[in-house]
Amino acid sequence: MKKQIIAVAGLALALTACGKEGGGTTASAPAAKPGEKPAVCLVMKSLANEFFQQMQKGAEEHAAKRGDLTLQVTGIQNETDIDNQVAAVEKCVTQGAKAVVIAPADSRALIAPLKRAVDAGVKVVNIDVQLEEAAMKSAGIADKVPFVGPDNRDGAKQSGMVLAKELGKDAEVIILEGNPGAANAAQRKAGFEDAIKEGGLKLVDSKTAHWETDEAHTVFGNLLSAHPTIKGVLAANDNMALGALKAIEEQGKKGQIKVAAFDNIPAIQQYVKDGSVVSTLDQFGAQQASYGIDFAMKMIGGENFSGWQKTEIKLITKDNVG
The missing domain is CATH 3.40.50.2300 (Response regulator)
Structure with a gap:
């Protein structure tokens, strides 16, 4: 899959904290009923960060415009609350999400729960913060999880x-x-x-x-x-x-x-x-989430993606702010 340069427009998101990390093997996600819209879970970082508040808004608007999925938005209370982000991923899987689009709080700590998600048949798209490539390869999911994000x-x-x-x-x-x-x-x-x-x-x-x-x-x-x-x-x-x-x-x-x-x-x-x-x-956070959702839906439909799907960035100074 060759890299794509994706034009984007700015925004970010807010989230709701979920429970604690579950242990053991992740169960397979429930099969979708005929005609049922697939659930896509957007897992973000800090509720207090305006960047992620904008991301949530953009993602919800994009999902509503598409109209062919159910978007579930979740996240954590602060940037270091990694345990609750792990738990959020686990909850998405047990509640039947067909895909997880995640901005990980840590580039290594989220790989284990995401592997469990992949093993359960859930599609995973990485946005915003790139997961560590070596650890992804070691977990056997590097060719199954694309990164949609900026340089x-x-x-x-x-x-x-x-x-x-x-x-x-x-x-x-x-x-x-x-x-x-x-x-x-x-x-x-x-x-x-x-x-x-x-x-x-x-x-x-x-x-x-x-x-x-x-x-x-x-x-x-x-x-x-x-x-x-x-x-x-x-x-x-x-x-x-x-x-x-x-x-x-x-x-x-x-x-x-x-x-x-x-x-x-x-x-x-x-x-x-x-x-x-x-x-x-x-770095156009809202569109990162929107493109992540688009990739997730294509993957649910049977397409395969891996590697870096590069998104646009724009320098802002006094000359072009606002």
Whole structure:
């Protein structure tokens, strides 16, 4: 299957937390009744993340427009609640879903329950955060689970290069990382490091804030106190950028420290407009889910897909925000 470049339009999602992880072998999903619409389960990440709230809205609108499936939306309370995301996958299978479209909170921890889903005859489509390829191969499902998502490293580099041009060589910067176990967190950090190297910036520290605004506010506030001469921060998502902006304002450094970010959620756009955030990166989350649903339905219909189905990204700056 050759790669596809998929044009997309932005948004994201919200979710409902499910029970706890089940043990043992996953039972086969119940057979569909004649004429019954197949159930597709969309499993997302944090309820508090505006990106996923937009994703949910877009997915529901897309499912309603298609009219040939029943969409079940679920997720977790925060970005590190991996156990409940595992449980959500198990629940989708036991409730008879024919496909699971998942944005995994961790690139390795979700492989075991997804293998159980595949073994039960459920189709699986990976979106947003890529599952670890080596672990997928080891589990025997690499050729059964396509990844529908963006080039996170390239997107982070694009965003970071805007900051590098804004600050100039030798400016001190900090990276706020996403979840350590998530592939997109590692890819975005690598993209930021590419921009730092190419732009001649000086990286003085790099810490995770697990994608969360409140944690980023605390983490970056401490980093700013420890490194008072920094000029920029590269945040791996807009939620963490918002936390950093709050810390910057509290320490009286508004306008002195610039931010590069990733996601282009509505809440960040006012800061792009006023120049506090020099760049963010739209990865069109709503359409990722919509295309994931489309692939899932094709797979339910008997088609096979694997590998990376690449989706569009777009650099957002003051010149094109909104």
